[in-house]
Structure formats: structure tokens, C-alpha cells
Amino acid sequence: MTTTPDGRPRRMLTLGAVLQGAGGHIAGWRHPLSPPDGELDLAHHIRVAQTLERGTFDALFIADVVAISGTDLDALHRTARSVRFEPLTLLAALSTVTERIGLVGTASTTYNEPFHVARKFASLDHLSAGRAGWNAVTSVLPQEAANFGRDAHLEHGLRYRRAEEFVEVVRELWDSFDDGAVRRDIAAGRYYDPTGLRTPHHRGEHFAVRGPLSISRPPQGHPVIFQAGSSEAGKDFAARYGEVVFTGQGTLAGAQRFYADVKARAAAHGRNPDHLLVWPILAPIVGDTEAAARARRDELLELIHDDVARRLVQDTVGDVDLSGYPLDGPLPEVGETNRSRSRSEQMLDLARRENLTIRGLARRSSGGGMITGTPETIADHVEEWFTGRGADGFNVGFPYLPGAAEDFVDQVVPELRRRGLFRESYTETTLRGHLGLPRPVAIARRDDLTHPSEPLADEPSRAGSR
Amino acid sequence: MTTTPDGRPRRMLTLGAVLQGAGGHIAGWRHPLSPPDGELDLAHHIRVAQTLERGTFDALFIADVVAISGTDLDALHRTARSVRFEPLTLLAALSTVTERIGLVGTASTTYNEPFHVARKFASLDHLSAGRAGWNAVTSVLPQEAANFGRDAHLEHGLRYRRAEEFVEVVRELWDSFDDGAVRRDIAAGRYYDPTGLRTPHHRGEHFAVRGPLSISRPPQGHPVIFQAGSSEAGKDFAARYGEVVFTGQGTLAGAQRFYADVKARAAAHGRNPDHLLVWPILAPIVGDTEAAARARRDELLELIHDDVARRLVQDTVGDVDLSGYPLDGPLPEVGETNRSRSRSEQMLDLARRENLTIRGLARRSSGGGMITGTPETIADHVEEWFTGRGADGFNVGFPYLPGAAEDFVDQVVPELRRRGLFRESYTETTLRGHLGLPRPVAIARRDDLTHPSEPLADEPSRAGSR
Numbered sequence: 005m006t007t008t009p010d011g012r013p014r015r016m017l018t019l020g021a022v023l024q025g026a027g028g029h030i031a032g033w034r035h036p037l038s039p040p041d042g043e044l045d046l047a048h049h050i051r052v053a054q055t056l057e058r059g060t061f062d063a064l065f066i067a068d069v070v071a072i073s074g075t076d077l078d079a080l081h082r083t084a085r086s087v088r089f090e091p092l093t094l095l096a097a098l099s100t101v102t103e104r105i106g107l108v109g110t111a112s113t114t115y116n117e118p119f120h121v122a123r124k125f126a127s128l129d130h131l132s133a134g135r136a137g138w139n140a141v142t143s144v145l146p147q148e149a150a151n152f153g154r155d156a157h158l159e160h161g162l163r164y165r166r167a168e169e170f171v172e173v174v175r176e177l178w179d180s181f182d183d184g185a186v187r188r189d190i191a192a193g194r195y196y197d198p199t200g201l202r203t204p205h206h207r208g209e210h211f212a213v214r215g216p217l218s219i220s221r222p223p224q225g226h227p228v229i230f231q232a233g234s235s236e237a238g239k240d241f242a243a244r245y246g247e248v249v250f251t252g253q254g255t256l257a258g259a260q261r262f263y264a265d266v267k268a269r270a271a272a273h274g275r276n277p278d279h280l281l282v283w284p285i286l287a288p289i290v291g292d293t294e295a296a297a298r299a300r301r302d303e304l305l306e307l308i309h310d311d312v313a314r315r316l317v318q319d320t321v322g323d324v325d326l327s328g329y330p331l332d333g334p335l336p337e338v339g340e341t342n343r344s345r346s347r348s349e350q351m352l353d354l355a356r357r358e359n360l361t362i363r364g365l366a367r368r369s370s371g372g373g374m375i376t377g378t379p380e381t382i383a384d385h386v387e388e389w390f391t392g393r394g395a396d397g398f399n400v401g402f403p404y405l406p407g408a409a410e411d412f413v414d415q416v417v418p419e420l421r422r423r424g425l426f427r428e429s430y431t432e433t434t435l436r437g438h439l440g441l442p443r444p445v446a447i448a449r450r451d452d453l454t455h456p457s458e459p460l461a462d463e464p465s466r467a468g469s470r
Numbered sequence: 471m472t473t474t475p476d477g478r479p480r481r482m483l484t485l486g487a488v489l490q491g492a493g494g495h496i497a498g499w500r501h502p503l504s505p506p507d508g509e510l511d512l513a514h515h516i517r518v519a520q521t522l523e524r525g526t527f528d529a530l531f532i533a534d535v536v537a538i539s540g541t542d543l544d545a546l547h548r549t550a551r552s553v554r555f556e557p558l559t560l561l562a563a564l565s566t567v568t569e570r571i572g573l574v575g576t577a578s579t580t581y582n583e584p585f586h587v588a589r590k591f592a593s594l595d596h597l598s599a600g601r602a603g604w605n606a607v608t609s610v611l612p613q614e615a616a617n618f619g620r621d622a623h624l625e626h627g628l629r630y631r632r633a634e635e636f637v638e639v640v641r642e643l644w645d646s647f648d649d650g651a652v653r654r655d656i657a658a659g660r661y662y663d664p665t666g667l668r669t670p671h672h673r674g675e676h677f678a679v680r681g682p683l684s685i686s687r688p689p690q691g692h693p694v695i696f697q698a699g700s701s702e703a704g705k706d707f708a709a710r711y712g713e714v715v716f717t718g719q720g721t722l723a724g725a726q727r728f729y730a731d732v733k734a735r736a737a738a739h740g741r742n743p744d745h746l747l748v749w750p751i752l753a754p755i756v757g758d759t760e761a762a763a764r765a766r767r768d769e770l771l772e773l774i775h776d777d778v779a780r781r782l783v784q785d786t787v788g789d790v791d792l793s794g795y796p797l798d799g800p801l802p803e804v805g806e807t808n809r810s811r812s813r814s815e816q817m818l819d820l821a822r823r824e825n826l827t828i829r830g831l832a833r834r835s836s837g838g839g840m841i842t843g844t845p846e847t848i849a850d851h852v853e854e855w856f857t858g859r860g861a862d863g864f865n866v867g868f869p870y871l872p873g874a875a876e877d878f879v880d881q882v883v884p885e886l887r888r889r890g891l892f893r894e895s896y897t898e899t900t901l902r903g904h905l906g907l908p909r910p911v912a913i914a915r916r917d918d919l920t921h922p923s924e925p926l927a928d929e930p931s932r933a934g935s936r
Binding site: 097 | 544560683
């Protein structure tokens with residue numbers, strides 16, 4: 005981290021990028037420069053990861069759901085949303101062909117066990133010499149529940165209580181071995197110092213996990229915790245545990261409100277608000293001129309299939325049946341009962357205000373966070389949000405890959421560097437280092453039961469102690 | 471696969487190797503040529519993997535338990551058994567730095583969900599272009615149960631019933647997409663052919679998994695299934711699902727009995743017994759002379775710490791307290807009640823017959839499957855077991871790494887090739903190809919509910935239909 009003339013650490017822009025097959029836009033896979041079999045093409049993923057590393061991105065990020073995510077197979081088979089690598093295996097593969105970029109993967113706290121999650125991310129952190137990050141999600145799709153023996157999702161509040169306990173257990177497991185406890189003293193025949201091993205003995209509302217974890221403390225202490233909650237419970241979770249918080253924000257004013265809100269919540273939990281970074285989503289399409297950039301965007305929007313367009317509008321405004329309506333005609337009246345959330349209302353208002361056709365609304369709603377511009381105007385946007393405290397950085401979702409990422413790295417990143425906003429080269433080796441986040445001190449020894457001569461297997465169960 | 475003069479496929483030796491930090495022997499990490507931080511040193515693992523690939527091994531294999539595996543911390547901190555990479559992340563990392571060798575990892579059917587396991591191995595199979603294998607284990611340690619909210623293990627028979635259902639679900643999930651269903655027809659806007667997608671809708675005794683899996687059918691159809699059961703239930707499981715079966719066998723006669731037994735069981739299940747390969751464990755130490763090989767072994771045995779030696783004997787003969795007895799004195803009388811299994815009795819008989827000290831017995835019992843010899847005599851052993859139908863190949867557990875693997879590849883592999891037993895170079899690209907195993911045909915469509923226009927989310931639950 006660089007410093008200001010008076011020696012204080014200087015606030016620097018940070019950037020992550022979503023690594024998502026042929027791109028984040030629903031029609032990205034149909035882009036003329038899209039790679040064949042992009043979703044399962046390792047060479048393509050390596051190429052994008054190395055491009056991002058050339059652009060000194062802090063991290064690449066793999067979004068995930070544990071299901072086929074669409075609700076309508078008719079539309080789904082016309083998108084690339086149903087096929088993807090499992091995140092941790094992909095990140096581990098990328099760890100050997102990259103050197104500095106952070107490797108962030110999604111894992112659900114609702115459909116996993118803390119022991120497995122702690123172990124996989126600790127392993128990735130060791131494999132990558134300190135570049136792992138965990139995007140903790142509570143999962144929202146009913147299709148995910150159905151893959152794990154549940155007929156319905158856990159209720160929202162319960163999901164977050166489980167998530168909190170989950171993260172607590174994972175952090176304790178990461179601290180099983182003290183830093184430096186695994187000394188490998190060959191002469192003395194001591195692989196680790198037994199006083200540096202902790203057994204968490206966790207028993208809570210949702211989990212009973214004895215531990216310890218069978219891996220040395222991760223190089224970063226704890227892999228960096230990412231989060232994307234926007235509900236009250238979600239923001240509170242972010243404020244307690246999140247170190248990078250993703251958010252979708254349409255306006256600077258909205259971003260500033262969110263930014264101030266979660267930073268204040270973090271401070272209320274006794275945390276340094278600088279140790280929670282806010283990353284709105286940004287989906288940039290760059291052109292040499294504004295018109296060229298818009299033309300690129302419009303080319304992409306042209307590729308939205310009619311079935312997909314209809315489904316996008318149905319998903320956006322509520323489940324109204326649009327099958328009888330021409331796509332290039334106006335949106336029919338939508339009954340109040342079908343409207344649910346603020347986004348639906350916003351989109352309906354937009355459609356009326358701008359006289360959008362069904363197809364026009366589909367195109368608009370497909371481009372979440374998509375902005376077009378020259379390298380300068382996109383850098384202006386980034387700078388305005390960053391200096392205006394609507395963002396500490398961005399989670400960049402390239403609409404199509406690899407093209408949009410290459411354009412950004414070759415054209416926007418140099419402009420951001422010219423303005424002194426973004427690093428010229430990596431100065432640190434770990435993801436925490438890039439992000440200016442402190443390395444966590446190990447959670448204090450909570451349990452003195454563990455000592456060298458205690459047999460691990462024979463300890464009496466503590467069931468019933470709560 | 472090569473053929474005999476009359477055109478039938480010729481039976482060829484197959485070889486796997488355990489990739490285990492500084493080696494399989496309990497004192498391997500203290501070997502003078504052991505790498506620093508071997509258990510979490512990726513460069514070391516890459517070096518060993520590439521050595522094995524130079525030796526045209528069929529597969530490398532990562533053993534695993536989901537716990538710190540020792541029962542005695544006093545001894546445990548003097549071994550390297552408590553620290554390891556998580557298998558799937560390590561295998562995925564190795565997939566990018568190897569080209570042909572199979573990548574086999576352990577995952578428990580008792581402490582995992584079928585959806586996650588199916589997905590991870592399918593992802594590894596795609597990352598490695600068809601080199602993934604899954605060693606399905608039911609888990610035996612009480613410490614593992616305690617990491618997943620259970621006070622005790624599932625009863626043995628129940629574990630195997632769960633394992634069978636688990637494997638059935640995993641195979642159905644692997645078949646979610648038909649081969650070739652993901653066509654990526656950009657012009658028509660069809661990412662996949664909707665008639666080629668199946669939703670398993672599994673509901674059984676242990677699992678309810680709707681599916682489908684969010685990944686194209688694996689390149690191998692199904693990753694290769696490895697297994698190591700030795701109980702009646704274990705052997706029956708192997709005969710039904712195992713494609714490679716690991717086994718620990720001390721004598722050729724015992725290996726032949728096991729071989730004949732599981733092949734007959736496979737045939738009784740309607741399988742071609744050639745499609746189940748038996749791999750006894752082999753732990754070779756090579757020397758230019760027999761005496762040199764033995765000296766290498768003895769150097770290694772010298773490195774067993776006294777505390778570890780005592781624990782090894784206690785674990786072997788039953789939990790007798792040896793703390794009062796000198797290691798270089800005789801084994802005390804062990805009461806009948808403390809003896810449990812045939813191995814204990816064998817070891818006690820051995821100790822009496824050969825007048826072994828406690829340390830002597832520890833050294834003997836530490837070397838499971840360890841044999842010493844020249845390249846010729848080790849090749850003799852391999853050839854005898856292979857031609858005598860005690861083995862189709864071996865699971866080679868090198869006592870120390872990388873040394874023992876390098877010696878084997880440089881000295882024993884050429885001898886096996888000279889004898890026409892082992893391939894000169896890879897002729898296939900997938901693990902199934904190396905092993906001569908057929909690519910599974912997709913499980914027939916069991917459920918006609920899924921058709922293109924069926925919404926994934928809204929189908930009525932089938933709870934209560936059993």
C-alpha cells in the first residue's frame with residue numbers, strides 16, 4: 005500500500021473480476037469472438053485469468069449456485085447458465101498458472117459443512133501461497149434446496165443465523181494450528197509443536213464440529229471473506245464478517261448510501277471500517293468512441309433470443325404470461341398482485357416512461373450494471389464512484405469474454421494508472437496484501453482441554469452441555 | 471491396449487501411486503532427502519507427479535480422511551499425518567501441470583452430499599480432459615464423525631447401504647446431460663439440446679436429490695470408481711461399483727484368494743470381471759544390491775521416534791499400555807481381551823516366533839507392504855503377482871518421496887518395460903483408456919417428467935411418494 009506525503013496509507017482502488025465462461029451477459033456466449041465451449045474450456049479460463057493478472061486485478065471471482073439456475077428450461081437451453089466448472093477445482097487449477105491474482109470462490113453456508121469449507125479454502129490458500137478468498141452465500145434458489153434433500157429453503161433469518169455460526173466455526177478451524185506451529189524439526193522428530201494445536205470443540209445451534217482442521221494455518225491466516233448481502237440481515241452479516249462486500253447499485257447516490265450504511269455497521273461492531281471494502285458491480289463495454297461502445301453493446305443485445313427475452317421480462321416484472329404478446333409490442337398491463345419487489349416496480353415505471361417494448365425492456369434488464377464508454381469516460385465513472393465514497397473498488401462483470409476483459413485491461417487500466425488511482429504493478433504477494441487488509445490474529449485459545457497427551461478419540465462427548 | 475497375436479486385447483500391468491507428502495512410511499518425513507514442508511509444498515507434489523508421469527503410471531492417488539487421523543497426540547506430533555492438502559483442490563492444481571496421468575482422489579460417502587461429490591469429480595474430469603477417478607470410502611474413524619455433528623459413526627452395514635445409494639445418485643447426476651447434448655449452436659441460439667437433459671429426481675433411503683447436475687457429461691462418461699473394501703460388505707460394494715479395488719495383501723496366496731473372490735462377485739453381479747482391476751499395495755525400496763536396499767530401509771526404520779514406535783505397537787496388538795516397558799526389551803504378555811483382529815494375532819505370533827523386541831515389532835508393523843530389492847527382484851515380485859492373478863496392477867505407496875518414486879521410475883519401470891509387462895509410453899489420453907475400462911453408457915432415461923417446457927422450479931414435490 006502506498007502512502008500519502010504525511011506517511012498515512014493512501015486509499016487505493018481495488019478491482020475484482022467475475023470469471024464466468026463466455027461472459028456475464030446472458031447472450032455473451034453467442035458473441036462472435038466467444039470461445040468454443042467457453043464454460044468448460046480450461047485454456048480459455050487460463051487466458052482470461054492471465055489477462056486479468058496482466059491488468060494487476062486484485063482478484064478473480066467465481067460466482068456459483070449449487071443447481072441448474074434457471075426456472076424455465078425453454079429459455080435456459082438458450083443460455084450458457086446451466087454448465088460450469090465447480091469453483092474450488094477451477095480456482096485450484098488456476099493457482100498453478102497465475103502468480104499474484106487473488107482466487108475467490110463461492111460456497112454456500114446453507115448446503116455445506118463448515119469442516120469441508122474451511123478445509124478447501126485453507127488448501128487453496130496454501131496451493132496459491134496466500135491468494136484465496138471465500139464468497140459466503142446463504143443460497144436463495146429453491147432448486148438448490150432440492151439437490152440436498154430439502155423441499156424448501158431455510159427461512160431467511162434462520163439461513164443467516166446458520167451462516168454466522170458457519171463462519172465462526174470456519175474461522176476457528178482455520179486457527180487449529182498456530183502460525184509457525186508446524187515446524188518440521190527433523191532432528192528432534194517433532195513435526196509440529198503440540199502446544200500450538202487447538203481443538204475447537206464447537207457445539208452450537210446448527211453445528212457440532214470437534215476439529216482440529218488437518219492443515220497448517222493458511223498463509224493469510226484466514227482466506228479473505230467476501231459477501232453480497234443486501235437485506236438487513238445480509239448487511240449486518242457483511243458488517244460483522246465481510247471483508248469485501250459486493251453490491252449491485254444503479255446510481256452513485258444509492259451506492260453512497262449503501263457504502264455509508266455498511267461502513268457504519270462495521271464500526272458499530274467494533275471493526276475498522278477501512279477493513280471492509282465495498283465493491284459495486286460494473287459491467288463495462290469499452291469503445292474508441294461512445295458510439296462505438298454503444299454499437300458493441302447493441303450487437304450483444306441483438307443476440308438475446310426471443311424466448312430468453314420473454315423470460316427475462318417475466319422474471320423481472322413478476323410471473324406474467326407473455327406468450328401471447330409480440331416482443332416488439334408494448335408490455336401488457338401487469339396486475340398489482342404479480343408485482344413483488346422494488347426492482348419490478350422500477351422496471352415497470354421505466355418501461356412506461358420510455359415506452360419500451362417487451363424486447364426493449366428485456367434488453368434493458370439484461371444489462372445489470374452495464375455501462376458503455378471510452379476508456380476515459382469509463383475511468384471517469386470509476387473515479388467518481390471511488391472518490392465519492394460509493395465504492396472502494398469494483399466487481400467487474402465483463403459482458404463477454406475474453407474480449408471485454410482484454411479491452412478493459414489494455415485501455416481502461418492504463419487510464420486508471422495514469423490518474424494514480426490503480427497500482428502500476430503488484431507490490432504484495434497475497435490477496436490480503438493487495439487489498440490492504442490485515443492478517444487476522446488467531447482466535448484466542450478457547451478450550452484448554454487439548455494438551456499433548458490427550459487422546460483425540462476418547463474424549464467424552466459434550467452432547468447435552470447446551 | 472495392445473493385442474495378442476490372435477487379436478485379443480492383451481492383459482497389461484497397470485500402476486497407481488500414492489501421492490502422500492514426504493512418503494507413505496510414518497518416518498518418511500524425517501528422511502534426509504525429504505523436502506522441506508513436504509506435506510504442503512506444491513512444487514514437491516508437482517515434481518513427484520511429473521516423475522510418475524515420466525514413468526507412465528496410470529494414476530496418482532490421494533488418500534484421505536476428514537479429520538486429524540491419529541488417536542494419540544503425543545505420537546501424532548512426531549508424524550506428518552496431521553497436515554495435508556484437501557484432495558480435490560490438489561488434484562485440480564496438478565491437472566494443469568500434467569498431461570496424461572490419472573488423478574484419483576478420496577471422498578467419503580458418509581460425510582458428503584452426492585451432489586457435491588458428483589460435481590467436483592465431473593469438474594476435475596473436465597479440467598483434466600478425462601483423467602479423474604474417485605476413491606469412494608465409507609470412513610472409519612470416530613474423529614471424522616465428530617467433525618460432522620455425529621457422536622458416533624454410522625453402523626457398518628448402514629454405511630455401506632448409504633454408500634451404494636450415494637454412488638447410484640452420483641452416476642445418475644453424471645448422466646444429467648447426454649453426451650453431445652451441449653452443442654453450443656451459436657447461430658440457432660441453442661446452448662444445449664433440451665431433449666438431452668435429464669433430471670434424476672432421486673428419492674431414496676438416505677438421499678433426495680433432484681438434479682440435474684450443472685455440468686456437461688464428464689469426458690470419461692463417469693470418472694473411474696476406486697474402492698478398498700475388505701469386509702464382506704466392502705467386497706460386495708467393490709464387486710458392484712468398483713473399477714479398481716485397492717487391497718493390502720501380505721502373501722501371493724492371500725492376494726490370489728482376494729482376486730478370485732472379487733472377480734467372481736463382479737461376475738455374479740453381471741459385470742465383466744476384466745472391468746474390475748485388483749491393485750494390492752506395494753511399498754518398494756530399490757537398491758543396486760539386496761543389501762543396499764535393505765540398508766536404505768533400515769535407515770528409514772531408524773527414524774521412527776520412540777513415542778511413535780510405542781504407539782504403533784499399541785495400535786497393532788490392541789491398546790495395551792507399554793509406557794513402562796523398554797523399547798528394546800521383549801513385548802509383555804498381552805491379555806486375550808485386548809486382542810481384536812486377525813492382524814493383531816498375526817503380529818503377536820510374529821513377535822513370539824522371531825523374538826522381536828517392542829521396537830522390532832514397531833519397525834515390522836510400520837512397513838505395510840514394504841519390500842526391498844534390486845530392480846530385477848522387485849520386477850520379479852510384480853511379475854509373479856501379476857501373472858499369478860494376484861494382481862492386475864499395484865497401488866504403489868512409496869515409503870519416502872521423492873526419492874523412492876524416482877528410483878522406481880528410473881530403475882524398476884524400465885525393467886518392467888523390458889519384460890513387456892508395462893507400457894513404453896502412453897497410448898491413450900484418459901484414465902479409462904490407460905486402464906482398458908469401457909466408457910459407461912448413460913443410465914437409461916428413468917424419468918420422462920423432464921421436457922423442455924417444464925419449469926424447473928414449480929414442479930410439485932414428490933415427497934411422500936415412498
